[in-house]
Amino acid sequence: MSIYLKLGATLLGFLIVLNWGMLMSAIFRKIVARLAGRHGIPFYQPWIDLLKNIGIRTTLSHGVMFYLGPIFRFTGALGMFLFMPALFGSDLWANFSFQGDIVLILYFQLFGMLGMALGAGEGGHPHSTIGITRGLAQHAAIELPLTLGIIALAIQYQTLSLNEIIAAQQGGMANWSIFTNPVAGAAILLAALGAMGHSPFNLVKAPNEIPIGPPTEYHSTYLGVLMSSGAVLHVMEAALFMNLLFGGATSWPEFILKTFLIYFYSVFVGAVFPRFRIEQSVVWFFKIPLALGILAILLISF
Amino acid sequence: METMNDKINEMLQRSAQNASQNEKSFIRPEDEEREVIAPDGSTIKINPIYDYFSGKKPQEEKPLNGVVEKFLNWARAESIWVLGFGTGCGSIEIPPLMTPRFDAYRFGVQMRATPRQSNAFIISGYLSVKTLKRVIRSYEQMPSPKYVLALGSCTINGGMYYDSYSTINRLDKYIPVDVYIAGCMPRPEALLSGFMKLKELIKEGKAEKANEYARNFDEYKANQKKIIKDWNMPDYNW
Numbered sequence A: 001m002s003i004y005l006k007l008g009a010t011l012l013g014f015l016i017v018l019n020w021g022m023l024m025s026a027i028f029r030k031i032v033a034r035l036a037g038r039h040g041i042p043f044y045q046p047w048i049d050l051l052k053n054i055g056i057r058t059t060l061s062h063g064v065m066f067y068l069g070p071i072f073r074f075t076g077a078l079g080m081f082l083f084m085p086a087l088f089g090s091d092l093w094a095n096f097s098f099q100g101d102i103v104l105i106l107y108f109q110l111f112g113m114l115g116m117a118l119g120a121g122e123g124g125h126p127h128s129t130i131g132i133t134r135g136l137a138q139h140a141a142i143e144l145p146l147t148l149g150i151i152a153l154a155i156q157y158q159t160l161s162l163n164e165i166i167a168a169q170q171g172g173m174a175n176w177s178i179f180t181n182p183v184a185g186a187a188i189l190l191a192a193l194g195a196m197g198h199s200p201f202n203l204v205k206a207p208n209e210i211p212i213g214p215p216t217e218y219h220s221t222y223l224g225v226l227m228s229s230g231a232v233l234h235v236m237e238a239a240l241f242m243n244l245l246f247g248g249a250t251s252w253p254e255f256i257l258k259t260f261l262i263y264f265y266s267v268f269v270g271a272v273f274p275r276f277r278i279e280q281s282v283v284w285f286f287k288i289p290l291a292l293g294i295l296a297i298l299l300i301s302f
Numbered sequence B: 001m002e003t004m005n006d007k008i009n010e011m012l013q014r015s016a017q018n019a020s021q022n023e024k025s026f027i028r029p030e031d032e033e034r035e036v037i038a039p040d041g042s043t044i045k046i047n048p049i050y051d052y053f054s055g056k057k058p059q060e061e062k063p064l065n066g067v068v069e070k071f072l073n074w075a076r077a078e079s080i081w082v083l084g085f086g087t088g089c090g091s092i093e094i095p096p097l098m099t100p101r102f103d104a105y106r107f108g109v110q111m112r113a114t115p116r117q118s119n120a121f122i123i124s125g126y127l128s129v130k131t132l133k134r135v136i137r138s139y140e141q142m143p144s145p146k147y148v149l150a151l152g153s154c155t156i157n158g159g160m161y162y163d164s165y166s167t168i169n170r171l172d173k174y175i176p177v178d179v180y181i182a183g184c185m186p187r188p189e190a191l192l193s194g195f196m197k198l199k200e201l202i203k204e205g206k207a208e209k210a211n212e213y214a215r216n217f218d219e220y221k222a223n224q225k226k227i228i229k230d231w232n233m234p235d236y237n238w
Helices: A003-035 A045-055 A064-082 A101-123 A126-157 A162-168 A182-196 A220-245 A252-272 A278-286 A288-301 B002-020 B048-052 B066-078 B089-093 B129-141 B188-203 B209-215 B217-227
Strands: B034-037 B043-046 B080-085 B109-111 B120-124 B147-151 B179-181
Touching (some): A003 A045, A003 A064, A003 A220, A064 A101, A101 A126, A101 A162, A101 A220, A126 A162, A126 A182, A162 A220, A182 A220, A182 A252, A182 A278, A220 A252, B066 B080, B066 B188, B080 B129, B080 B188, B120 B129
Parallel strands (some): B147 B179
Antiparallel strands (some): B034 B043
């Protein structure tokens, strides 16, 4: 297969994921609105917001890292997409998945956040700093059960390649990791609630409390880049859990259905539970999810 | 520890001297321009106020040509991010806008908590001189194109506070206003119709008040300084 065809397919896949992420964020806000008894935004609002942000005439910078923050975040999103097998068994959309890609994907997940931390820190707004501090503390708490769960799966399948993990789950729902290794699955799915960043774990952006959070100083095109990378990140996180636990996807409709269900699992939990404070949230992850993660490792090792 | 106290005393003395000399300075002693010793031992000049803000004058930013600007104006009109500044009693009319009964989200109107991300600024009622200072700072931090909705009769002619010692009467002397919404207080429906009017203006390309502010900057600044006596910020605080 020619490299140009592969590049074209990757670009097309990225556009699909980007637009699907924007549509998901619109559906999310629509659902929250309907829960509150409102009509809510039109479904195309995120695209208009993006256009509007690009059309803003004033762009000012607080320094080099302020520029690089959104770029790092976008790199994190793009890196997650590039090394994630979007469709299993497809030459075009397996992307650049290789042996050991899980480690890289987990790193990219953190990378965007670190870039954001540096950039927002240079913005100098107190709300940014509070948001960043909370975000990193919570991320450390999420990372533990998540990584333990993923390592349990890696031991189970004796591989660090997502493609091989998906391959091992083919042949019916009974082969999905969520059924073959429910303890690791539970640890990962509970950590997923935090990774998705919806209530009760939305204290990084915390509307009404530290309004906007880390991107307080970001505007115009910077904000456009952040919005689009946020959309990609949401889909890619859902895709990671789909590949790890729910047997991956073999076609775009299946990809869209599964990422939708995984994403909206966190949305519906968020619609029911109010926001945690930071110490409650960190302690929450250190209790049941962490215990489940350790149990998963012990069960699979002995 | 002693040297630290000495330095603070020296600073306070100097600011007291400044105050007794010529005109009174409202700049806090820790914000004054001075020389300090950097961690590496060298002496550097610092001006903290300009570290926090820049003193750059606003520039007129010309609209793009033809169909591109029309398209962008459509996007701007359909996505209005609002900075609600709860200055007066009018701020009680803003929250109902987002409730099921009025639901401004339908029209692309969303609340934003930071001036950096907002396009429309709602001044909700009377403005005391003290608040005006914050309004100006917030307004100047908003990226252009930006729009101002003035809510209630207090912003038009002072309303029931027309002879108050501490409030301003006409808002458009200090910042340019795109849409006035009359009433005391206007109901949320009136506010919604104000948004519709603003959308019309934006789509017609007539909502260019940010450029007007840049064009007549000196005039606006003179008006602001006439009323704000304790001016302790740069003239333009991007």
